Amino acid sequence: MPQVYNFAAGPAVLPAEVVKQVQQELTSYQKSGMSILEISHRSSLFTNLQTAAENDLRQLMQIPVDYDVLFLQGGATLQFTMTALNLAHKTGKIAFVDTGHWSQRAIQEASLLPDIKPTVIASGKESKFTALPDIPEISENFDYVHLTINNTIEGTMYHQLPVNLKHQSVVADMSSIILGYNYQVKDFDLIYAGAQKNIGPAGLTVVILKHELLKNIPDLPAMLSYPKQVKKNSTLNTPPVFAIYTAGLVFKWLLSQGGVAAMQQQNEIKAQLLYDEIANSKLYHSPVTVADRSLTNIPFVTGSKELDTEFVVRATEKGLLNLKGHRLVGGMRASLYNAMPLAGVKQLVEFMQQFEMNHE
Numbered sequence: 133m134p135q136v137y138n139f140a141a142g143p144a145v146l147p148a149e150v151v152k153q154v155q156q157e158l159t160s161y162q163k164s165g166m167s168i169l170e171i172s173h174r175s176s177l178f179t180n181l182q183t184a185a186e187n188d189l190r191q192l193m194q195i196p197v198d199y200d201v202l203f204l205q206g207g208a209t210l211q212f213t214m215t216a217l218n219l220a221h222k223t224g225k226i227a228f229v230d231t232g233h234w235s236q237r238a239i240q241e242a243s244l245l246p247d248i249k250p251t252v253i254a255s256g257k258e259s260k261f262t263a264l265p266d267i268p269e270i271s272e273n274f275d276y277v278h279l280t281i282n283n284t285i286e287g288t289m290y291h292q293l294p295v296n297l298k299h300q301s302v303v304a305d306m307s308s309i310i311l312g313y314n315y316q317v318k319d320f321d322l323i324y325a326g327a328q329k330n331i332g333p334a335g336l337t338v339v340i341l342k343h344e345l346l347k348n349i350p351d352l353p354a355m356l357s358y359p360k361q362v363k364k365n366s367t368l369n370t371p372p373v374f375a376i377y378t379a380g381l382v383f384k385w386l387l388s389q390g391g392v393a394a395m396q397q398q399n400e401i402k403a404q405l406l407y408d409e410i411a412n413s414k415l416y417h418s419p420v421t422v423a424d425r426s427l428t429n430i431p432f433v434t435g436s437k438e439l440d441t442e443f444v445v446r447a448t449e450k451g452l453l454n455l456k457g458h459r460l461v462g463g464m465r466a467s468l469y470n471a472m473p474l475a476g477v478k479q480l481v482e483f484m485q486q487f488e489m490n491h492e
């Protein structure tokens with residue numbers, strides 16, 4: 133099998149070492165004679181790996197002790213609902229920053245709940261979401277502000293917490309950048325992320341929340357309740373054992389690579405390589421404002437739909453996979469998560485140069 137590079141936005145590339153380890157211990161987990169696919173979530177084998185995964189994640193993200201960590205299901209999409217259900221119980225008002233598709237999905241889901249009023253306090257609509265909106269000073273009382281930190285489809289990211297959110301309760305969707313950039317957990321009340329980009333396989337959602345938030349949350353159905361999930365340590369029902377196990381291996385891999393700071397540095401190098409190629413070429417164009425560009429999701433276009441299609445076909449032939457842009461924005465998109473090696477980006481850049489030469 134020739135080397136391929138998977139540039140998908142998620143499910144996405146995993147570290148090759150991790151996939152290899154999964155393969156090696158798949159038939160017998162820790163000499164138990166049972167596969168990880170078979171072990172009970174009530175066994176010490178599982179409890180130990182879950183504890184290790186949580187501790188490693190705490191170390192990687194420097195999660196303060198007054199934060200809880202949950203390993204849930206339902207994807208980031210269920211968090212659109214859960215955050216609102218659990219946290220919007222004082223004023224019922226949530227402030228949203230509209231940065232594109234996924235933030236709009238969060239708004240839609242919140243608006244379906246009774247007694248909850250989403251308010252858009254800033255929107256990137258005018259720029260067609262190619263730039264992040266400035267966030268105004270907030271004088272109104274909201275239960276929290278919701279922010280999509282990295283916009284997977286539009287290719288924008290907040291590099292730091294916007295200044296006007298410094299004294300607000302902020303809930304952040306970090307799905308497509310978690311563990312890839314050194315954000316400070318203490319800046320946020322709650323962080324959530326679907327696993328299938330920078331954490332592990334699909335089926336797991338990581339939630340990190342300030343313990344203090346658990347006070348006064350109304351009584352909710354167990355699976356939708358943060359206090360009940362925290363009380364049962366994410367094992368209120370059968371958890372996604374395999375996804376948690378694999379995420380745990382990814383966390384160990386990240387620690388062995390130097391942690392999030394090292395990942396950020398690598399991600400900056402990889403992204404710069406691609407952005408430089410786009411800037412230096414006459415064929416490719418990035419629609420995104422320079423200051424707001426994402427490190428992990430990089431959309432680009434040629435300006436011709438036919439050429440875009442040909443680019444994706446030819447790239448696929450060379451083993452550069454899943455470069456087709458999201459249907460909402462078209463063109464191409466390269467997702468450069470932690471597990472994408474520098475060699476993959478170099479190969480992509482070389483291919484882009486070759487493709488451009490062939491189309492002069």
Ligand code: PMP
Pocket residue numbers: 142206207208209210234280282283284285305306307308326327
């Ligand atoms: N938020 C963001 C920023 C995303 O990129 C995605 C998925 N691409 C989602 C939410 C939805 O995630 P899930 O499929 O885990 O529900």
